[in-house]
Structures are given as structure tokens and as C-alpha cells.
Amino acid sequence: MKHRYLPMTPEDEQQMLEVIGAQSVAELFADIPEAVKYSGTLPMSGALSEPALMKHLKGLASRxxxxxxYTSFLGAGLYDHQIPVVIQHLISRSEFYTAYTPYQPEISQGELQAIFEFQSYICELTGMKVANASMYDGATALAEAAALTAGAVKRRKIIVSRTVHPEAREIVRTTARGLDLEIVEVDFKDGVTDLQKLAASIDGDTAAVLVQTPNFLGHLEDIPAIEALIHEAKGLLVMSVNPLSLGLLESPGKLRADVVVGDAQPLGIPASFGGPTCGFFAVTEALMRRMPGRIVGQTVDKDGKRGFVLTLQAREQHIRREKATSNICSNQALLALCASVYMSVMGKEGFREAALLNYRKARYAAGLAEAAGSKTRLAFAAPFFNEFVLRLPEGADIQAVNTKLLEKGFLGGYDLGWAYPELSGHMLVAVTEQRTKEEIDAFMRELEACL
Structure with missing residues (x-):
């Protein structure tokens, strides 16, 4: 029972030590100074039987x-959306569940077809010409988009709106340091990018403007105005989008975006303690060969039957390092499959209905917050999709409010003071299609009571 999950026996260990000429396992770590080694016994419980261990782990999980x-009104990048039951059934099939990057693609036809379908869905959703096989997540996709634009227009300045997700902006800055890119952040006004400050920041060295819509504050950016400003300067427009919102909003392709990225988490992917998720990346045809990662293409075999191949893999593993667009290799194939199954089972009408429910339920909740006698107010008047910012009464402690809400069974909104000091006392509230009228009413009642 002691070695049920550990195949190594003391005899195995001794044989290996004899082969390498060591007296003990401790001798293998002799080069580590004693001063930095942990001495004593780790603060852990004693050995537990399997039933006792399972009870202990379930107790920890229940916390x-x-x-x-809990009923969630917390968003800020990860959301409680419906996950159709069929998704788990399909992604649990061993041929998908165990699949990694297809290094021998010709024998991975099922996996390649699933990726091809994902690419096709993303192109249809975004209105772009080409999409890749997916990315790690939306934030790294945005950083890769910044790198792509700098190489495409041979400029070093990237402008990022402060309404872009704070964590995504951090990743963009981290990537930029290694590529010697200049990152300029433009402030917001009334919940959206300040167009006057943006116009003043754009010059002849600007490669691109990176903007998110709906933005981190939940509001819809004025994309036509931003597009005109950056394209007049011969730069590129990068849009980060919530894919579900595209069930209602104009596609980025029609808004003349050059690069479109985002996180597919709203499309049938669980929050999972913050990840993993799945990023998508789509571009105009002119930028196709600069796209990171890989593209799956459709062809026919020698018998004329449809088949799938890895078409483009412009990374340093396949071409000369100095010509590589990125070192990105692994795509989130299993989670891209989640998104593909979601879009397939929802269909166009179901997708649009889900987006519409998000919009309408968020508007209903915002209306309650603005009702006569309410202690909360909407911070900004700009249009929003399924998130909005509430201004709480002066002196309100959002952490204390959320603690009280948790006791009542609610996951409260995001404290914007963490990422935006000027928005201390403001809460970002998310309302998805999962929330019922009764839940929204109860949440707003409890929020008022906490204040």
C-alpha cells in the first residue's frame, strides 16, 4: 500500500545509486549550501489512509x-457562463483529451479538423480573413499582437488604452521590454478611451493602438473614431474583444481592425481558478504570414479525399530564428475544442440569444442600482455589454462589503481600486445569462443592506 502510486522501491533506488556511484540520495544535493537548505520536518500531517486523505481533501475543496x-456577480475577465453538458462529454474522449501539438500532423486528422473548425468559427465571428490554431490566453495573444504590428510597420511605439485589462497590459509591457518596444498608455474619460489624448499620442513612430471592447470597465469603445486616428497615421488597429459580445455587436472586420484577439473563456470554458483558458488570434490576409503559432489548412489527398495539414508554422523551430514571428508553439487545442463545440451547439440564433440575455440582464441590474433611494450609482454613462461600474457611497469598504455578500451566498464585484487608484470605492459588477431575476433582485437588496 505504501508504494501504490510510486513504482520506485528501495531496491530500485539502491541499484541506481550504485550505477551512478553515489552512496545516498542526499549526496546528489551536496552542492547546495547548507545555509539555504531547509532543516527539520516540514509542517505536514502524518501519513493518512486513502479514505482519510479523501475526506481531508474534500474538506479543503469545500472551502x-x-x-x-455561490451566485457570482464577479467578472473582470473570467465569467460564470453556461457550459453545455455535451462539451465535457466530447472533450473527455481520449483521442482529444490526450492530444498535444501534432508534430506528425498527417496522422492527427481528427485533431487537425477540430482546429480547422475552430479557426473557421473565429473568422466568421470576428469578420477577419485568417485565424490561427489558438493561443495560450487572451492576454498573451494581445502581447503577440503588439509584437506583430511592430514588425509589420517597422515602428517601435505601441499605444495601449488604460481601459485594457490591467493584467493584459502588464504582459504587453513584459513582452515589449524584450523586443525594445516603447509602450505608451492613454488614459480614459467617462469609462472609455480619451480620444483627445489618444490623438495627441499618435505620431509617425506609432505602430499600433491596442484597445479592448467591451473594455475592462465594461463599456463599448468608439472603434470607428479610434480606427480613423490610427489608420490616418499609417498604423494598425488591434482589438481585444469578448467573443460572446460579437453575437450583438458589429464584427471587428467590418470596423476595419487589422488584428483581433481575445479570450475564448466565455465560450464553454470553465473559470478553473483563473485558467487555463484559450486565446484566439485573427488578422487580415495581408498579415497572415506574420501571425504567431500555426494555421491548419484544408487540402485533398492523392485519392481526392478531404484532408488537413499544418499550413504555416512561422516559428523558430521550423525556420531560421531571425525570421521567426514568435516562439509560440503550443496551442490550447483542448480548450479551443470547447469553444468550437459551444459555437456549434449554440448555433447563430442561440449565440445571439445568449449575448442578448447578457446585455438585457446587465441593464436590468444597472436599473436597480439607479433606482430612487438606492445608495449606488452608475459611475459612467457609456454603453456597456454585461459589466458596469457602480460608485458606492463615500467611505465604503468594498472588501468588507464583499465579505458580507459572501456570507449571504454571493460573489460580489471586483474592487476597481486595486487596478485604478482613482476608482477607489467603485465596484465592477458582471451579470451573465446564468443569473435569474430573483438572483439579481436578491443581490442588489443585499448590496444595499451591506452599505
């Missing part, structure tokens, strides 16, 4: 505030 036991 998590999950979406099944």
Missing part, C-alpha cells in the same frame, strides 16, 4: 467559493 454554491 472554495465556487459557482455551484
Amino acid at each position: 472554495n467559493a465556487d459557482f455551484e454554491r
Whole structure:
């Protein structure tokens, strides 16, 4: 029982030590100074039987505030959306579940077809010509987009709106340091990018403007105005989008975006303690060969039957390092499959209905916040999709408010003071299609009571 999950026996260990000429395992770590080694016994419980260990682990798991036991109004990048039951059934099939990057693609036809379908869905959703096989997540996709634009227009300045997700902006800055790019952040006004400050920041060295819509504050950016400003300067427009919102909003392709990225988490992917998720990346045809990662293409075999191949893989593993667009290799194939199954089972009408429910339920909740006698107010008047900013009464402690809400069974909104000091006392509230009228009413009642 002691070695049920550990195939190494003391005899195995001794044989290996004899082969390498060591007296003990401790001798293998002799080069580590004693001063930095941990001395004593780690603060852990003693050995437990399997039944006792399972009870202990379940007890620890029960301390998590999950979406099944708590009603979530927390968004800020990860959301409680419906996940159709069929998704788990399909992604649990061993041929998908065990698949990694297809290094021998010709024998991975099922996996390649699934990726091809994902690319096709993303192109249809975004209105762009080409999409890749997916990215790690939306934030790294945005950083890769910044790198792409700098190489494409041979300029070093990237302008990023402060309404872009704070964590995504951090990743863009980290990537930029290694590529010697200049990152300029433009402030916001009334919940959206300040167009006057943006216009003043754009010059002849500007490669691109990176903007998110709906933005981190939940509001819809004035993309036509931003597009005109950057294209007049011969730069590129990069849009980060919530894919579900595209069930209602004009596609980025029609808005003349050059690069479109985002996180596919709203499309049937669980929050999973913050990840992993799946990023998508789509471009105009002119930028196709600069796209990171890989593209799956459709062809026919020698018998004329449809088949799939890896078409473009412009990374340093396949071409000369100095000509590589990125070192990105692994795509989130299993989670891209989640998104593909979601879009397939929802269909165009179901997708649009889900987006519409997000919009309408968020508007209903915002209306309650603005009702006569309410202690909360909407911070900004700009249009929003399924998130909005509430201004709480002066002196309100959002952390204390959220603690009280948790006791009542609610995951409260995001404290914007963490990322935006000037928005201290403001809460970002997300309302998805999962929330019922009764839940929204109860949440707003409890929020008022906490204040």
C-alpha cells in the first residue's frame, strides 16, 4: 500500500545509486549550501489512509467559493457562463483529451479538423480573413499582437488604452521590454478611451493602438473614431474583444481592425481558478504570414479525399530564428475544442440569444442600482455589454462589503481600486445569462443592506 502510486522501491533506488556511484540520495544535493537548505520536518500531517486523505481533501475543496454554491456577480475577465453538458462529454474522449501539438500532423486528422473548425468559427465571428490554431490566453495573444504590428510597420511605439485589462497590459509591457518596444498608455474619460489624448499620442513612430471592447470597465469603445486616428497615421488597429459580445455587436472586420484577439473563456470554458483558458488570434490576409503559432489548412489527398495539414508554422523551430514571428508553439487545442463545440451547439440564433440575455440582464441590474433611494450609482454613462461600474457611497469598504455578500451566498464585484487608484470605492459588477431575476433582485437588496 505504501508504494501504490510510486513504482520506485528501495531496491530500485539502491541499484541506481550504485550505477551512478553515489552512496545516498542526499549526496546528489551536496552542492547546495547548507545555509539555504531547509532543516527539520516540514509542517505536514502524518501519513493518512486513502479514505482519510479523501475526506481531508474534500474538506479543503469545500472551502472554495465556487459557482455551484455561490451566485457570482464577479467578472473582470473570467465569467460564470453556461457550459453545455455535451462539451465535457466530447472533450473527455481520449483521442482529444490526450492530444498535444501534432508534430506528425498527417496522422492527427481528427485533431487537425477540430482546429480547422475552430479557426473557421473565429473568422466568421470576428469578420477577419485568417485565424490561427489558438493561443495560450487572451492576454498573451494581445502581447503577440503588439509584437506583430511592430514588425509589420517597422515602428517601435505601441499605444495601449488604460481601459485594457490591467493584467493584459502588464504582459504587453513584459513582452515589449524584450523586443525594445516603447509602450505608451492613454488614459480614459467617462469609462472609455480619451480620444483627445489618444490623438495627441499618435505620431509617425506609432505602430499600433491596442484597445479592448467591451473594455475592462465594461463599456463599448468608439472603434470607428479610434480606427480613423490610427489608420490616418499609417498604423494598425488591434482589438481585444469578448467573443460572446460579437453575437450583438458589429464584427471587428467590418470596423476595419487589422488584428483581433481575445479570450475564448466565455465560450464553454470553465473559470478553473483563473485558467487555463484559450486565446484566439485573427488578422487580415495581408498579415497572415506574420501571425504567431500555426494555421491548419484544408487540402485533398492523392485519392481526392478531404484532408488537413499544418499550413504555416512561422516559428523558430521550423525556420531560421531571425525570421521567426514568435516562439509560440503550443496551442490550447483542448480548450479551443470547447469553444468550437459551444459555437456549434449554440448555433447563430442561440449565440445571439445568449449575448442578448447578457446585455438585457446587465441593464436590468444597472436599473436597480439607479433606482430612487438606492445608495449606488452608475459611475459612467457609456454603453456597456454585461459589466458596469457602480460608485458606492463615500467611505465604503468594498472588501468588507464583499465579505458580507459572501456570507449571504454571493460573489460580489471586483474592487476597481486595486487596478485604478482613482476608482477607489467603485465596484465592477458582471451579470451573465446564468443569473435569474430573483438572483439579481436578491443581490442588489443585499448590496444595499451591506452599505
